[in-house]
Every structure is written in structure tokens, then in C-alpha cells.
Amino acid sequence: MAMKRNVPFSTWMRVLQSLINEKQVDVDLSDVLGLDFTGAHAQGIPPEDFFGEQLRPALEELGFSLELHGLLDHAAIAAMNSDPRASYGESVSQRDFDLAS
Numbered sequence: 001m002a003m004k005r006n007v008p009f010s011t012w013m014r015v016l017q018s019l020i021n022e023k024q025v026d027v028d029l030s031d032v033l034g035l036d037f038t039g040a041h042a043q044g045i046p047p048e049d050f051f052g053e054q055l056r057p058a059l060e061e062l063g064f065s066l067e068l069h070g071l072l073d074h075a076a077i078a079a080m081n082s083d084p085r086a087s088y089g090e091s092v093s094q095r096d097f098d099l100a101s
Contacts, residue, residue, distance in 0.1 A: 013037065015047040016055065025064050032058055 016037075017029055029037070035058060040050045 009038065009041050012041045012047050016051060019047065019051045020055070020059070023064075025059060027059065027062075027064070032062075034058070 013029060020027055020029070032055065035054055037050075040054070
């Protein structure tokens with residue numbers, strides 16, 4: 001989602017916050033100290049670039065593992081939506097995956 005160079009600062013910040021929200025990280029931009037949001041906006045740096053180059057490393061420094069988090073989410077969703085026999089063949093029955101038996 002590339003933005004026009006002359007977007008209002010509030011719009012730029014909303015896009016940046018939405019990028020954080022997409023990673024399912026419960027952090028508000030006001031919680032991240034030491035980054036020059038206004039300077040980046042004034043220089044015309046797109047929020048996507050700022051996220052990748054400055055915000056992501058800052059969040060990871062705070063302990064958020066954004067890459068791994070996304071991979072685990074996709075793996076869990078794929079596992080929940082798949083038929084176990086598709087992965088293991090017909091030699092495995094549904095009963096083998098039933099926790100109640």
C-alpha cells in the first residue's frame with residue numbers, strides 16, 4: 001500500500017499502526033520511544049519502509065518476534081483446516097487423532 005508523498009501526518013501514523021496491528025502485536029506507537037516519526041514523515045518516507053527499516057527492529061528489540069509469530073499463525077491455521085489423512089495417508093484413521101479415544 002504505497003502512499004502519496006503529501007499525506008497528512010495523522011494518516012501516515014494510522015497506516016503505521018495498522019501495519020503493527022496486522023502482526024497482531026498489542027503495542028501502540030506511543031509505546032515505542034526513540035523513533036523519529038515526524039522526521040520520517042517530513043522526509044517523505046513511506047510508512048511501510050519506516051516499519052521495515054526502523055519500527056520492526058525496535059519492536060523486536062522490545063522482545064516481539066514478528067517473523068516467527070506470523071509463521072506460527074499460518075502453520076496453526078493450515079493444520080486446523082487440513083484433514084490429517086491428507087498428510088499421513090490412509091494408514092492413519094481419524095480415530096488416531098481423536099483425543100477422546
